[in-house]
Amino acid sequence: MIILGYWNLRGYAQPIRLLLEYLQVDYKEKLYNQDGEEWLNVDKQQLKTNFPNLPYIIDGDIVVTESKVIPIYLAKKFKNYELIGQNPDGSFNLNEITFLQILEILKELRDSLLNSAKVPSFKEEKDQIFNEKFNITFEKIKKQLGENKYLLGNLSFIDFYFYEVLKFFQFFYPKLSIFTDYIDRIENIPQIKNYLETKENKIFILDRMKSYFYY
Numbered sequence: 001m002i003i004l005g006y007w008n009l010r011g012y013a014q015p016i017r018l019l020l021e022y023l024q025v026d027y028k029e030k031l032y033n034q035d036g037e038e039w040l041n042v043d044k045q046q047l048k049t050n051f052p053n054l055p056y057i058i059d060g061d062i063v064v065t066e067s068k069v070i071p072i073y074l075a076k077k078f079k080n081y082e083l084i085g086q087n088p089d090g091s092f093n094l095n096e097i098t099f100l101q102i103l104e105i106l107k108e109l110r111d112s113l114l115n116s117a118k119v120p121s122f123k124e125e126k127d128q129i130f131n132e133k134f135n136i137t138f139e140k141i142k143k144q145l146g147e148n149k150y151l152l153g154n155l156s157f158i159d160f161y162f163y164e165v166l167k168f169f170q171f172f173y174p175k176l177s178i179f180t181d182y183i184d185r186i187e188n189i190p191q192i193k194n195y196l197e198t199k200e201n202k203i204f205i206l207d208r209m210k211s212y213f214y215y
């Protein structure tokens, strides 16, 4: 059974959880408490990799870290190559490159939002920041999506990543309604719907972010 290790929050692990749920993989989570004791003093020392970090995946003897690499491992292991932009048989498709580009852009967008929201003036300036900064990226993503259902045409991991980024934006900008059809589409994928209705909302509440940010 695959083990996914991460802090007891959504963070970098959440899109990976959505991927595991989508693939209907038999997995369990190792959730670390905020005090960091068990992770830093025990598991980080013992994890069989030269690059211990959170999130990690343990799959038998294999340990994979790095949140943008774990999905590549999972897509290849479960032979669902389109999830990383490749052709169904795993051969090269230019979408593979677009996949990496978008992943990078989305990570920057996510990090930029969270860094901006850590600054006290964010509360007053957030609309201006949205218009001058974030919306530029959203316009590009809108172009990429076009009339398609998903960012690469077919569903891929970057859709789970983008969904999570949009949830962050919904949290900081509750009045904003962007990509609403897209969000509905992801939430109505049967495996995701089931996950959101059962496990997710019980444990990973965005409200936990309240104490860290200004909004």
Ligand SMILES: N[C@@H](CCC(=O)N[C@@H](CS)C(=O)NCC(=O)O)C(=O)O
Pocket: 011, 012, 044, 052, 053, 054, 055, 065, 066, 067, 068
């Ligand atoms: N580049 C890494 C960064 C991972 C990272 O910064 N993990 C944070 C949580 S989001 C952490 O607390 N890592 C545990 C550690 O550094 O010991 C990735 O994308 O997975």
